Amino acid sequence: xxxxxxxxxxxxxxxxxxxxxxxxxxxxxxxxxxxxxxxxxxxxxxxxxxxxxxxxxxxxxxxxxxxxxxxxxxxxxxxxxxxxxxxxxxxxxxxxxxxxxxxxxxxxxxxxxxxxxxxxxxxxxxxxxxxxxxxxxxxxxxxxxxxxxxxxxxxxxxxxxxxxxxxxxxxxxxxxxxxxxxxxxxxxxxxxxxxxxxxxxxxxxxxxxxx
Numbered sequence: 001x002x003x004x005x006x007x008x009x010x011x012x013x014x015x016x017x018x019x020x021x022x023x024x025x026x027x028x029x030x031x032x033x034x035x036x037x038x039x040x041x042x043x044x045x046x047x048x049x050x051x052x053x054x055x056x057x058x059x060x061x062x063x064x065x066x067x068x069x070x071x072x073x074x075x076x077x078x079x080x081x082x083x084x085x086x087x088x089x090x091x092x093x094x095x096x097x098x099x100x101x102x103x104x105x106x107x108x109x110x111x112x113x114x115x116x117x118x119x120x121x122x123x124x125x126x127x128x129x130x131x132x133x134x135x136x137x138x139x140x141x142x143x144x145x146x147x148x149x150x151x152x153x154x155x156x157x158x159x160x161x162x163x164x165x166x167x168x169x170x171x172x173x174x175x176x177x178x179x180x181x182x183x184x185x186x187x188x189x190x191x192x193x194x195x196x197x198x199x200x201x202x203x204x205x206x207x208x209x210x211x
Contacts, residue, residue, distance in 0.1 A: 078133055083112040086190040087133055094189040096134065096205040098127055100196040106186045115195040123196035123203075124155055130192070130205060131159065137208030138172030142181045145200040152198045172206070 078084045090096070097103075100123060105111045114121055139160060146153040164170045176184065178200060185191065188204070 078129060080112065080114070083114075083190075083192060086110060086112060087130075090134070090189055090207050092207060092209050094207045095184075095187060096130060096207065097185060097188045097191040098123055098130065098203050098205070099191050099193045100198065100201040101194065102197070103185075103191075103193070103202050104182060105191055105193065109186060109188055110190045111193055112190060113193045115193050118195055118197045120195040123194045123198070123201050124152075124159075126192060126194050127156070127159065127203065131163065134205060135208045135210045136163065136171055136205050137169070138174060138206035140174040140176055140181065140184070140204035140206070142178045142200040142202060143175045144178050148199045149201060152201055156203060174204075 078087060087096075099105070101115050101118060114126065139156075141153070141156065145156075160171050160173065181202065181204070184204065189207075
């Protein structure tokens with residue numbers, strides 16, 4: 001597709017547009033054009049620009065797949081604007097903490113608070129959404145989690161095992177005491193607070209790279 005540029009009051013456009021500048025309406029081609037008629041310069045210019053823009057729109061319509069009529073947001077992935085922005089800025093070795101409702105948030109650490117009421121949203125669906133978005137090379141859990149909340153711990157391990165089967169390199173598994181876990185929070189790039197109320201239901205995701 002050709003492009004056109006404005007440099008001065010007299011515009012520089014493509015050869016196709018130059019040819020269109022000499023457009024004439026032949027007799028009988030328009031009910032108000034009894035004779036050959038040359039459009040005034042300004043009207044001709046508007047006509048050409050409009051035609052080129054319409055051509056670009058029609059081309060884009062052919063290239064872009066049709067979306068559902070009720071689709072006016074992202075088609076998949078994280079919809080939360082602040083969270084999506086934080087994730088887009090992450091790099092290798094950065095950490096994301098998915099926190100339960102009671103984990104203390106250190107001052108100065110960015111926090112996306114998703115909590116609405118106790119249990120909403122739960123931590124595991126948020127973990128699933130982030131694992132689908134991020135490349136993870138390791139995770140850190142509290143040592144107390146498998147003892148105090150074994151079923152919750154098993155649910156997280158199951159997800160990590162699935163990622164291991166899909167990844168070229170296994171995901172590292174780390175454990176810290178709950179106090180050491182909290183001491184590591186100031187180094188987090190972002191903390192995502194959920195409404196989870198299961199004891200010790202927190203996880204640190206260590207970002208990797210997909211190459």
